[in-house]
Amino acid sequence: MSELLSVSEATRQLLAHFTPLQSICLPLDQARNQVSAEDIQASFDLPQFTNASMDGFAVRSTDVVAAGEQSPVRLEVVADIPAGRWLQLRLEAGKAARIMTGAPLPDGADAVVPVEGTDVRFRGPGQPAPPSVLIFAPAQAGDNVRRKASDVKAGNLILAKGRRLQPQDLGMLAMFGMRLVAVTRRPRVAVISTGDELQPLDSALQPGKIYDSNNTLLSAQVEKYGGESLCFGVVPDEAATIEAVLDRAVAGGADLIVSSAGVSVGAFDYVRHVVERNGHLQFWRVNMRPGKPLAFGVYRSVPFIGLPGNPVSAFVTFELFVRPALLKMKGIEGDERRIQSVTLVEAVESDGRESYLRAVAREEDGQWIARLTGHQGSGNLFSLVQANALLIIPAGVRALAKGSQAQAWIL
Ligand code: AMP
Ligand code: MG
Numbered sequence: 458m459s460e461l462l463s464v465s466e467a468t469r470q471l472l473a474h475f476t477p478l479q480s481i482c483l484p485l486d487q488a489r490n491q492v493s494a495e496d497i498q499a500s501f502d503l504p505q506f507t508n509a510s511m512d513g514f515a516v517r518s519t520d521v522v523a524a525g526e527q528s529p530v531r532l533e534v535v536a537d538i539p540a541g542r543w544l545q546l547r548l549e550a551g552k553a554a555r556i557m558t559g560a561p562l563p564d565g566a567d568a569v570v571p572v573e574g575t576d577v578r579f580r581g582p583g584q585p586a587p588p589s590v591l592i593f594a595p596a597q598a599g600d601n602v603r604r605k606a607s608d609v610k611a612g613n614l615i616l617a618k619g620r621r622l623q624p625q626d627l628g629m630l631a632m633f634g635m636r637l638v639a640v641t642r643r644p645r646v647a648v649i650s651t652g653d654e655l656q657p658l659d660s661a662l663q664p665g666k667i668y669d670s671n672n673t674l675l676s677a678q679v680e681k682y683g684g685e686s687l688c689f690g691v692v693p694d695e696a697a698t699i700e701a702v703l704d705r706a707v708a709g710g711a712d713l714i715v716s717s718a719g720v721s722v723g724a725f726d727y728v729r730h731v732v733e734r735n736g737h738l739q740f741w742r743v744n745m746r747p748g749k750p751l752a753f754g755v756y757r758s759v760p761f762i763g764l765p766g767n768p769v770s771a772f773v774t775f776e777l778f779v780r781p782a783l784l785k786m787k788g789i790e791g792d793e794r795r796i797q798s799v800t801l802v803e804a805v806e807s808d809g810r811e812s813y814l815r816a817v818a819r820e821e822d823g824q825w826i827a828r829l830t831g832h833q834g835s836g837n838l839f840s841l842v843q844a845n846a847l848l849i850i851p852a853g854v855r856a857l858a859k860g861s862q863a864q865a866w867i868l
Contacts, residue, residue, distance in 0.1 A: 460741050461743060461744035461749070462740050462769075462812075463526075463743070463811070463852060464743055464777060464811050464852075465507040467740060467743045467751070467753070468777070468778065470601060470740060470753070470779060471570055471739075471753050471762070471781075472781060472785055474739075474760045474782075475604055475713075475782050475785040476759065476785070476786070477641055477743060477760070477785065477786060478641050478642040478644060478712065478786050478787070478788075479616050479641075479642055479789035480494030480639045480642065481641075481642050482637040482639055483637065483638060483641065484635070484637060485627045485630060485635065486587055486593065486839055487621060488622050488627060488638050488640055489623070489627060490622065490623060491618065491621075491622055491638075491641070491643070491683060491787075492619060492620065492621050492641045492683070493616050493638065493639070493640060493789050494639040494640050494641045495541070495618050495630070495639050496611065496616070496618050497630070497638070498612050498614055498615065498805075499609045499610065499611050499612065499613045499615050499633065500633050500634075500635075502606035502632065503606070503608040503609040503632060504606055504607065505604050505605065505607055506561045507561065507562050507602060507605045507839075508558075508559055508560055508562055508602070508603050509557065509558055509562050509569045509601060509602065509603075510558060510601050510602060511558055511571045511572075512572050513556065513567055513569045513570050513571040513572045513573075513575065513601065514532070514555055514556065514569065514570050514575060514592070515538070515553060515554045515563055515566035515568075515569075515573070515594065516532060516548075516553050516568055516569070516570055516596060517552075517565060517568075517597075518600070519550075520532060520568050520572065520826040521568075521594075521595055522595050522596070522597070524570075524592045524593060524594060524595045525591050525593065527595070529576070529591040529592060529593045530552035530591070531589055531591050532551060532552060532589060532590055532592060533552050533553070534553050534554065534555055534586050534587055534589055534656050535554060535586060536548075536554035536555070536556050537555045538557065538561065538563065539560055540557050540560045541560070542560060542561075542749075543561055544561070544563060546564065547563065547565045547622050548563045548569060548721070549563065549565065549695045551585065553570075553590055553592075555577075555586040556569060556620075556628070558731070564720070566599065567599065568598055568599060568600040569596075569602055570596050570601070570603065571594075571601060574593050574594030574617055574817055575591060575592055575594075576590065576591035576593070577590055577731050580650075584775055593645050597762070602649065606839065608741050609768070613676070615629055616630070618788070619789055620639070620787050621793075622775045623787065624708050625864070633819055639826045641786070641788040643683055643684055643685045643713050643777070643787075644683075644684040644685070644710065644712045644782075644783050644786040645684070645709075645711050646679045646681065646684045646686050646687065646689055646712065646714075646715055646716045646779075646783070647687045647706035647709065647713070647715065648672055648675045648676050648686050648689065648717040649689040649692055649702055649703070649714065649717070649718055649764075650669045650671050650672045650691075650783060650830075651694060651699060651714070651717065651718045651719040651728055652669075652694060652718045652719065654666050654667055655667065655669040655691045655737065656668055657669060657691055658673075661829050663777060669690075669750055669851075670690050670692045670768055671718070671766070671768060671832050672690065672691070674768060674772060675764070675771060675779075678776070678779070679783070681822045681856035682787075683787055684713075684783050684786075685785065686709060687706065687709055687798075689702050689705065689706060694719060694725035694727060694837055695727070696727040696730065696731055699728055699731045700731045703716075703731060703756050704757075705712055705730075706759070707756065707757050707758075707863070711759055712759070712760075712786060713759065713779070713782060713786075714756055714761045714762070715730055715761075715762050715764060715775070716762075716763050717763075717766050717771045718764065718765065718766025720741070720751070720752045720763040720764070720765060720766075721752050721765065722750070725785075728763050729752050729763065730750070730768045731756075732763070732847065733754070736757055736758075736761070737754050737755055738752060738753070738758040739754045739755070740752070740754075741765070743774075743775075745774075745809050745810050745811045745813070746768065746810040746811070747769055747773055747774075747813065747833075748766070748770040748773050748774040748777070748835075749765070750765050751763065751765060761780070762779055762782070766839045767835035768835075768836065768841075769834075769835045769836065769840075769841050770838060772841060772853045773847065776847075777813075789794070795866070796864050797818060797825050797864070797865045797867055798862055798863075798864060798865075799818050799825040799862070799863055800824060800825065800827070800860060800861070800862060801826075801827055801828075801848075801857055801859060801860065801862075801863055802827065802828045802859065803827050803828050804856065804858055804859045805829065805848065805850065805857045805863070807850040807853050807854055807855055807856070807857075808855065809852065809853055809854070811849070811850060811851060812849070812850040813841035813848070813850075813866070814829055814847065814848040815829065815831075815844035815847065815848075816828060816830060816844055816845075816846045816847065816865060817845055817846065818846040818848075820866060822852060823864050825865070827846060827848055827865050828861065829848070830844045831843070844868070845868055846860060846866060846867050847865070847866040847868065848865050848866075849864045849865070849866055
């Protein structure tokens with residue numbers, strides 16, 4: 458066992474083969490979850506002009522500092538400013554303008570008295586502005602006013618390079634009228650299933666065969682982490698065919714080739730040999746469970762990750778090794794894993810390898826607890842479907858008593 462690589466050493470060696478990809482420009486509606494390829498500065502102030510933050514009356518605060526219920530101030534209404542209208546107007550002493558939220562504040566005005574502080578009630582739309590207004594509430598300079606540049610100043614950094622673009626980020630870019638954003642190109646990942654027992658989903662299942670589920674599973678993981686999956690379907694356990702498909706993946710411009718199965722010690726496990734023949738195998742086998750027979754190397758000049766065939770092993774090793782490679786190619790520093798300390802509500806056993814056990818973790822009375830989702834065989838995909846977390850049992854630990862603390866990786 459001691460000759461096996463640790464998970465962290467395997468990750469370190471593997472990630473050394475990846476660098477961020479070039480950038481491309483995408484329309485905002487295609488950029489969600491993509492990663493900003495450059496720092497983005499504000500091209501103008503936000504707000505671009507000082508405006509009202511409430512419906513009411515724009516005033517000169519000096520006219521109404523002393524206004525109150527018992528001492529209302531009457532102002533002449535000289536203009537009506539809906540949102541979207543730009544008026545060349547200077548408000549003189551003793552005057553007011555009816556103004557709506559978002560409308561530009563006229564020169565001379567420095568505050569807005571909300572309609573609730575006046576004798577006017579806008580009962581529904583379509584009411585004309587009154588000739589005058591009684592102000593019942595005092596106003597200070599700046600009240601209910603959104604100052605030009607109070608949110609963002611022109612030139613400010615608004616989104617840093619390496620940021621995964623969220624809906625609010627895209628909304629922010631749209632505020633500046635940007636239609637395109639530079640993002641790191643999506644990594645193209647060739648996904649290949651190997652095994653004589655596998656059938657594509659559109660065929661009738663023959664005795665002794667199973668459907669190829671890894672293709673669906675792994676392609677979905679690729680897409681989930683912002684990659685583009687190039688699907689190469691099912692390949693039989695034949696060296697020549699495996700080689701031909703790997704060559705097609707290289708010719709197809711894959712940034713990374715991910716295969717599943719055929720990397721163990723079975724009599725028909727040819728994948729490693731094919732990779733060694735046309736490139737090099739950097740490591741094979743990692744001190745973990747599930748997923749020990751993991752292979753990493755370079756096929757021709759393309760990084761290659763050979764995942765084990767059992768669906769849970771394929772899933773876990775993808776999360777551990779393929780995902781960080783995708784994030785690095787996308788230009789994201791650090792991994793975005795969510796780790797939670799939990800109390801085990803049952804005893805847990807391990808075999809001394811670094812283990813990733815399917816579990817349900819949840820908060821109960823202010824405390825995070827976790828229990829396993831049953832049988833941990835690496836072919837039992839249903840216990841992964843029922844889980845929301847992977848419990849991480851460090852290498853060298855063989856048992857954890859009920860009540861002990863552990864780390865849960867929330868999926
Ligand atoms: P292997 O690594 O080739 O020994 O495969 C390990 C186990 O995973 C076997 O039971 C295979 O049938 C199963 N397996 C391999 N590839 C797939 C796949 N694409 N979909 C579902 N199960 C698979
Ligand atoms: Mg096989």
